[in-house]
Amino acid sequence: MKLVYLVLDGVADKPEDGPTSLEVARKPALDGVASKSACGLVYTVGRGVAPESDAAVFSILGYDPHTEYTGRGPIEAVGAGLEIREGFEVAFRANFATVDPETRRIIDRRCGRNLSSEEARELARALDGVDLGVHDGYARVVATVGHRAVVVIGSRSRRLSDNVGNTDPAYEKRGYVSVAKPSFEPFVAEARPLDDSEEARRTADLVNAFTELSIRVLRGHPVNMARAREGKLPANAILLRDSGGRLPRLQRISEKYGLRFGAVAEMPVEIGIARILGMDMASVPPPSEDKAKDYADRLEATLKLLERNDVVYVHLKGPDEPGHDGDLKRKVEAIEAIDKYYLAPLLREIDPATTALLVTADHATPYTRKSHTDDPVPLALMAPGVTPDGVPRFTEKECSRGSLGVFEHGYEVLPRLLERLRRVYA
C-alpha cells in the first residue's frame, strides 16, 4: 500500500461567515478527488482549540499533543538546525515585527509580510549571541523564512524554565499547546513567569531584557534604514511565543504504524516535526512567487519519496498566509495553484489501484477572522475499496455529509484510516 497524505495549511474557513475559499475556488482536481472519496470533518486538536500548526500537525499524524509535547519553540529550533542545552536554554518561535518603540504598540506582527529572509538574516546577526546583562544570560537568534525566526534564551550558569508567557499577544500559551486568540491588545506583552519557581522568574527576566535590547539594536539598523527609504515597515522588534526547553520524546512514526514515512516539508516547523518523528524528509525551498516551479519541485519530491516509502506526508503552506491576511482572492488563488500545479499532475502520475490519497488541513484560517480557529476541517480519502460518498466538491459543507463523519481529534484519523486501508490491501 502507498498513501499520499496531503495537508493544505489553513485551507478551511468558517462557513457561517459566508462563502468559503474552498467554495469559491475553481479546483477540478480536488473536487474530482472528493467525488471519488469517503469524506468527513476533523477537529484537528479538539473542539475549542484554535491550534497552531505545530500541535495540529503532530495531532493529524497521530500524536496527541496534550500527552507528550514541549511546545513550538523547540520544534522550530530543530527545524532551523539548532540544539537546545536542556535546563539552561529555552527556545521560542519568534516574529520580526513593527512596533512603536516608545509605546510598544504593535503596528504589524509580520512587518508588512515583506521582510525578505536575507534581510531577516542580517537583522538576526546583529542580535545573535548578544549578552543580556542579567543572570549570566544570552540570546541566540536565527532567522528562518521571511519574518520568522527562532530565539533561544540561555544562561551560562543558571537553570532556566520554559514556563514563561509569550511576548507575542496574538497567541496564548496553554501548557505546551498554544492557541490563537480571536482578538488581542496590540502591545508587546511583558513575559511573565507562569509558576513560582526561581527558574521561571529568571527566564522571564531574560526574555524581557531581550525585548528591550532587540528594540534598541534594531531601531537604527541599516536594514531598517533601507526599508524606510523604500517605504516599508521597519522590523524593529521581535515577538516571542511558545517556549519550550527540550524536544518531545515521541515514538518514531515508522515504529508507531509499522510503515515507512516520508515528508515533503517547506517550513521550519514541519521540517522540525519530520526530523523528530524520524521521517524520510525532502526539504524543499520555502514558497516563492513562482507557483508552477514550487509545485513542480514538491511533486518531484513526493514521487521520489513514494518510491521508497509507504506514506508520504506533504504539507503545503499556500492558503494559510492569505487566510491570516484576510485576503479571500489570494486564498482562492493559492488553492487553485495547488490544484493546477500539484494535485492535477500528481493524479496523472500515481496509480489509483495501488496508491491512496488522503487530503485535509491542519486547521482553519478563515479569511474572515485572520487567525486560526477551532473550526473542523474537511477530509477526503480516495482509495481502492473505499466507496465514494458522492460528495461533489471538496468543501467544508459537502465533506460534512460524508460517511467518515466527524473526527473529534486529529490523532484519531491516521490510526483509523490506515487500519481501513490495511484491510483493503491485505
Ligand SMILES: O=C(O)[C@H](O)COP(=O)(O)O
Ligand atoms: O505563518 C506562520 O508561521 C504561522 O502559521 C502563523 O504565525 P503568525 O501568526 O505569526 O503569522
